[in-house]
Amino acid sequence: MPRITENTIFRNKTDYGFKEIYKHYKEEGGTLERGKFKEVLGELNNRYINHVIKGHTWIFPFRLGNLKCRRKRKNLVWEGKINKRVARVDWKKSYRIWEKMWPDKTSAERIAMKDKPLAHLTNENSAGDGLKFYWRKYVSFGLKNYCLMINQKHRKSLVKYVQENGASYHFK
Numbered sequence: 001m002p003r004i005t006e007n008t009i010f011r012n013k014t015d016y017g018f019k020e021i022y023k024h025y026k027e028e029g030g031t032l033e034r035g036k037f038k039e040v041l042g043e044l045n046n047r048y049i050n051h052v053i054k055g056h057t058w059i060f061p062f063r064l065g066n067l068k069c070r071r072k073r074k075n076l077v078w079e080g081k082i083n084k085r086v087a088r089v090d091w092k093k094s095y096r097i098w099e100k101m102w103p104d105k106t107s108a109e110r111i112a113m114k115d116k117p118l119a120h121l122t123n124e125n126s127a128g129d130g131l132k133f134y135w136r137k138y139v140s141f142g143l144k145n146y147c148l149m150i151n152q153k154h155r156k157s158l159v160k161y162v163q164e165n166g167a168s169y170h171f172k
Contacts, residue, residue, distance in 0.1 A: 049154045052133065053161050063138045064146065069158060070134040082120050093119035131158055 022037055032040065052058050058067040097117060098110045110116070133150045 049150070049157070053154075053158050065135055065137040067133060067135050067148070070132055072130040072132065082122065084118075084120060087120035087122060090119045090121045131162060133158070 018038060018041070021041070022034060025032075025037060030037070048058055052067055052069060055069070060066060094116070095107075095110075097119060101117075102110055102113075105113075133148075133155070135148045137144075137146075
């Protein structure tokens with residue numbers, strides 16, 4: 001049974017985390033201690049994700065699909081200008097610009113102003129393309145009930161790998 005508390009308002013009620021996985025492992029007769037099991041599981045996940053980052057496809061058992069990296073063209077620059085419909089706003093950089101333009105105003109006054117200049121993210125490190133892990137689900141009964149969440153550590157390692165090695169992935 002998944003753990004449901006008052007603090008898990010935004011959590012899917014069917015999520016299973018490490019606690020549930022370890023409990024199931026122990027019920028099935030597992031002998032590893034909790035810390036060692038967590039270490040082994042983390043190392044296994046790291047190896048799988050690094051395998052995917054290096055351009056391979058990880059095929060899940062029981063027809064649950066496969067996982068690979070994908071590059072998506074975003075067309076951030078169009079006719080020499082930033083396409084503001086596609087490019088996300090870089091709020092940190094925008095706040096710095098506003099501080100330089102209006103040093104005498106408070107933060108709340110700057111935010112309340114209309115028609116301020118905004119800085120946009122252009123993904124210069126990946127030539128304007130978006131990088132992501134792509135889970136291709138096979139046609140299987142009940143697969144829409146599954147979800148896969150890649151943590152931030154692994155998403156950052158994907159970008160770092162592309163920057164260092166110039167890896168190219170298939171475009172969507």
